[in-house]
Amino acid sequence: TATQSLMDGPVHGSDFRKGRTAALNIVPTTTGAAVAVTKAYPELVGKFDGIALRVPVAAGSIADITFIAKTETSVEEINDALTKASQMEQWKGLLSVTREPLVSSDIIGQPIASIADLSMTRVVGGKLVKVLTWYDNEVGYTESLVQHVIASGNIE
Template identity: 35%
Template sequence: MSGSSSQAPTNVRSGRALFRLCLVRDDIRLVAINHTALSLEHLFNAIRHDSTHGPCIAARDLPLEYHGRVIHLFSQRDPHKLDWKLAGAEYIFESTGKMTREAQARVHIDHGGAKKVVISAPSSDCPNVVFGVNHRTYQTDQDVLSNASCTTNCLAPIALVLHRSFGIETGMMTTVHASTSSQKVLDGFSTKDVRQGRSAMGNIIPASTGAAKAVVKVLPELAGRFHGISIRVPVTNVSLVDLTVTLETPVASKDDLISVFRHAATPRLAGIVAVSDEKLVSSDYLSSTESATIDVDASVALDGRTVKIVAWYDNEVGFSSRSE
């Protein structure tokens, strides 16, 4: 994406990851931030330091200037009062996690004067676009889009490759997912699910996920064939998808199975899907920008029709890389 861009706000993980990516991209000009930090000191600290990804060297001179241009700072909890046009912002990355419906996100256009909004979360009523899967369906008159979720961005390209190569009869996905800010550090209460109220750092916690349903939104031909669950584990970042499918057309061997991903990764899904022959662990994929990295050693071709694909993804950086 070229031209002016902006972000609102930086108080959640995807927003902060996206902010860092904007700093190192020459084709995106960051012009404004809406934040809800207690003070500028708190904001600057959050920008420059991160417990997971380390210090942000590119932000040493921020937020006053970026590439010689002033960055406008808003601190507004009411989105109706944001004047994005004043800041020269054309594209809004809606990263609050609170405005996921089209009418909510459209406030940035109708009241703020922006041209387009990308919601960095799944949306129930606006187009969900997964780059590399259904991005070509985008129409220029669609001015509010959802980037779906980190897990959907990992799962959907894998499902696409398998379905186009062999056909998918049924699929069951488990995401072994890093803890998120919605969970509790210590035992407490959750209005969403009793188990979500338990300590994220001391437990493995089964949870629901909408990723399987979201895949059907971008690959409607798979309707009724997919189900998925999430297992939250006590790590701060990097997750994996464990996808087991029954194929319509048998695959001859594991080598043949993996070869279709090697072929798809270059060049059609380059930068989106990667294949790794190394025996790595989650921390090795920290700050990986791919949506999915196939773990060859962990993947299985059981009997020709039953196969398992294991893929890693940085659920913060990988996902935010697709928002751009």
């Protein structure tokens, strides 16, 4: 992110962390994505939030999604649901799944908005679920936006 300092220095604004060296630190900060979700889905206000961790990598990113399921579930059930969703026409180009041992550089240039890492799915106590999903925060986002515009405009 362009607003993150490359060297420790003065802070512009009130977030001291943004004045710390980007190349040597994991920098927790706010994310506009969490705010955007609650604007798109107002029923999630007060039920959904998120943070960003700025790390010194080129473009590959990962989302750590943790939630409490309404009913008891398992890793297999969550992964089956993600796999089935990735095969549905409505999620084509937006969601895929993998069991490959990916790292952030493997994602660079991927046009998929979200690649669920099935090998990292966790379920604790039957209801606490964690899913990790990879994305290229430049190419994946842009491709997703293009697909939404095409769908909204009924363009082929």
